[in-house]
């Protein structure tokens with residue numbers, strides 16, 4: 001039996017997170033494997049316009065999110081053992097290995113900034129010894145080399161990749177075992193199901209042979225062919 005993982009996100013667009021009530025992640029919530037809580041950053045403002053950003057010191061395009069508002073939102077979430085994930089295109093590239101590491105956390109907090117980002121003092125503050133001594137770690141994470149409008153979709157990507165690794169989320173845990181045998185963490189060979197012939201295309205004969213040794217060899221070869229093509 002594994003402990004409940006708490007997942008929280010702070011965002012100016014809480015509605016972006018409604019897909020978390022669907023499918024595998026929705027079920028993981030019902031099964032109390034994860035608990036999800038979304039916080040509206042604007043609820044921590046105190047001016048009439050609910051301001052969350054301002055122009056950057058030093059000039060330049062875009063707006064930067066205010067550290068004071070972020071501090072108010074994040075302070076109550078920073079319990080011992082928290083992993084604070086700051087989404088930014090300048091962050092460390094998210095991959096399967098990082099998903100596996102986050103899957104061991106008891107508490108993930110996603111700070112979704114707009115793409116120009118959050119005042120860097122927020123990262124600096126929560127990275128200080130006061131927090132690291134309480135087992136609170138800060139991670140700047142990107143999901144790939146392209147620019148999104150904000151961190152919300154990136155957070156959804158990470159939450160889905162992490163949640164499916166938690167015990168009890170995937171119906172057949174053997175699929176996770178097979179994935180983990182692959183260095184990249186996913187199946188790389190092509191798959192086929194019924195019918196044996198579709199639109200004149202037949203399933204490779206070897207897959208019908210029942211010879212599991214030969215099937216494994218064929219799949220390895222196919223995987224390397226595909227890797228060559230897709231780089």
Ligand code: 6GU
Pocket residue numbers: 086087088089091114115141142143144145146147148149150151154
């Ligand atoms: Cl985490 N944020 C933004 N704004 N753009 C991204 C990203 C994150 N990852 C890739 N592009």
